[in-house]
Amino acid sequence: MRQLPFGLGLVEGFYGRQWRDEDRIACLRFIAGTGYRYYLYAPKGDAVLRRRWSERWDTAGERGMRAIAECCAEAGLDWGFGLSPLGLVEDPSPLNLRRLRDKVRYLESFGARMQCVLFDDMPRNVHALAAAQLDIFAEVMSVSEAGHALVCPSYYSTDPVLERVFGAMPADYWEELGAGLPRETGIFWTGDRVCAESHDAAGLGEIAARFARKPVLWDNYPVNDGARGSNFLRIDAFRGRGSELAELTQAHFVNPMNQCWLSRIALQSLALLYQQGPAYDADAAFAYCLRAQCEEALAAQLAADLDALQREGLSALSGARLAQMRARYAEFHSPLAEEIRDWLHGGYAFDPACLTD
Template sequence: MNTSNPIPAGVIEGFFGRSWQWPQRRQLASFLSEHQLDFYLYAPKSDPFLRRHWRASHPAEQWRELAATRETYRDCQIDFGVGLSPLDLCTDQGITDTAALDAKIKHLNTLELDYLALLFDDMRGDIPQLAQRQSELAERAANLSNAKRVILCPTYYSNDPVLEKVFGPAPEHYLETLGQTLDRAIDVFWTGPSVCSDHYPTEHLLEVNERLGRKPFLWDNYPVNDGAVRSQHLYLSPTKSDRSTAKPYIAGIAANPMNQFYASWPALAGLSQVLTSQQAPQCQTILQNLYSEQTAHYLKQDLPTFEQGGLNALSDHDKQILIERYTPLGIIDPIAAEICDWLAGGYTFDPSCLTE
């Protein structure tokens, strides 16, 4: 772990839709090391063996890739973790099946994880004693795991009313009960005032701290773009500088990046700069440091189009012009190929990904 940050700061690959490739995940290790970030959590929603089929083992080839990725992070001295979503264990039918959780944790122990995340997001909340049950499962996992740090993601991980709209009303005093029953050594993910929060006001973080009985571990949904609306955009601006003012009130911060691996770099590099230097990151400087001069020039020029207008504001003719602009640059800058792929519809949001 890097020592430049007073809190752990890193990346959680926790988005829906098209996932990163294994070589990209391994490449991220050197990127994080270079930018003084501390950890990576492997938790893509597309991995069924961490979600819908979590009881089953990964196929041999996929497990070899996961193990090799873990070793890459060890070599780079970056902490590595996995996010597991045993959602059905919270139901009446799953309560008697904790042996499956034990077996899964013991299997994951062979990776010698630094982080283990137990993720209870994206599930119905109308389950009796939901907070108590999740606390029990998290503590069971923590007792069996050899990970140095365990983090729980609650079902209601923000004050955003959209969560109750989608997953039903939260149980009364859900967060307070979770905080009271959960071992203080276990961290709790929180996305802020909204699912995708632009800012983290001090007053808000203090309120969450009081309700949970601990500092929240921020799951920062910037620059993630996996939803129906956000997938229409590429967020190339650096992370906002107010993340620095949040540091005294949080246990750590995990940035959830975009489906586009290389296009996520400016936000992540900006997060590093904010946390280590407490200076507002300059977009042009970051783009020039990450990409070739020509690509950085075009990205700065097209940034308003990608971030604000997005695909819906572009005609087919506009898209073709942009594709012709970036295609030659794909030889030296992989982000250019990603942009062309995005413009051509390669990252179109598929609602079916939400049920995988």
Template sequence: METTLGIIEGFYGKLYTKRQRESLCSFASKNGYSYYIYAPKNDRSLRRAWMDDFTEEQSKKLKTFSSFCHAHGMKFGIGISPLGVTEELDRKLPVLYKKIDTAIKEFNTDIIAILFDDIKLYTKDEGVKQKQIVKDIFKRLKGKEIRLIFCPTYYSFDPILDKVFGTRPEDYFEQITEDLPSDIEIFWTGNKVLSKSITREDIENINHRFNRKVTIWDNYPVNDGKFISKKIYTREFSCREKLDGTVLSHAVNPMLEANLTKIALSTLPLCYQEKTESDIGKYRLEQIKKLFKSDNSKLIEYLNLLNDEGIESLNEKQQKDLRKICEKQKTAAAKEIIDFLNGVYKFDPACLTS
């Protein structure tokens, strides 16, 4: 397989515990994924308070997880969202450089992602400023075997981005790509922020426009938005056929439920292997059986309802029945369903693109 697969922990909402993150990383490494980028929106050290130094506790956490990734054959990455950096470049850019240097030296980071997603444009030539920042970082990384990935403010054609962050400049894509070194990767979520389908034609179109193969940031099965937070996505990946070699890399943004998200994640590699829909569907059921240590048909029926219709489709009796099934399971995945029913994974209003 030519295209590499990875995890981009880039959602809003409740942060994973150490145990959840390591379990997901270990699972991914055994199922065809080769890297894990740590970039949760609610980690203040990478977004809201990105200009502050990493605390001793945070440094220890990232060092430990980096080591865990490497021990499991996974590359480790960090995604930084430098809010407001283009407003005061002279003051803020050196801070960003320092943050990146720290990530590389102290955490043995293999991938640096500079994330301008969900950040408003301050000027009409914001794309030029974003590009220059990324180019400067690229120069600083010269000679180091480190991947650099750039997520633009407009990372899809989806008009929801214009609605929330203002109308994109007509030449925004030209601003960010003109003279951008070809080794700098660009994140793209598909034609929509939540793309139900990503076709080879879609990718060839954006590859041509960006003059490089894009790296997909796949917002399936993530469930951090106002409406998608009412669902648990355990259906297999679909409508992502014949992408191998056309996509440079494919990173998946997982659900807030770190164990349940393994069900969908396990099926993406099969899409790249061009397995049939039937085979992928059967594999999904096998994963459910492994995760819950059961092939309870009623549980699968409820998982399908939560995926397709959401929690509001279950009446009080059904929720009680599902809770009873999960209480008997005594597995981490079953506990996540109980937590979901209890509102633990409630919608975070900070998620603007919902």
């Protein structure tokens, strides 16, 4: 097992409505051409990776996984799965641990090069949480042949919302994980908030000391999957980040929107951020990425509607204004315009049931 060399990654890790298979494959080709190195298939809505983690995909699901593997091999992307073994921390019985080892072998049979265990957003009632999770990770690695391994902790941010929802973090949780995981293992971190507006050297340096390694950044921009986030289309370029993150993190992964094609605008801007370094200008990057992803008229319309889509949100659009926007985007014929129309008609409304699927 080796530490991840620094690079950009896409982690398909959102709740709610999932990407279509053909859109995903097109996006993987796109990010590879833009300069990304990594991809993790980890949608919370795929029950075979979470609620029904010990099961296997049906024939159609396996066909989709083989398509991902083929595409990543052709595009030069290192890829893997994000396995969220819901309930295993509470019940690590010999039978469940055998099922876990079998699942790891099954996942890697598709050619995955990264093995990722996600302990995020799980109800739990375990006192020695870090020790229990280290035991599970050890079981995974006992049969894994992947070249890289990553872990997402249960407490992946200093955001107080995590303790409000999942209870108080055990004392020394981060330090115990850092001490128990092999040094080559990456540990995900979202920043000072679950959806951080910026990342700075002080905050990343502090968690690096507690993890005993640089964190792997899980950047929750432009993701928009929550009850509040689904009200917005986060199409703006990346802001509040600088290319110095390459020195402060092991890698920089991005969690995209439920809207696959619209996510490309922000994804391309992050590649520009690292390519241009201190010369990066978010406004110029936004304009450039719009032109790259859209026909001229649609790019101009999105630029004009940025505030409405990104900051005001769907719930703030009055009846007349909403009708006008629906009519306006009906004039365009592209996958991006299709996603906007669908969003304007409520097609991406948040469903609380997605949190328990």
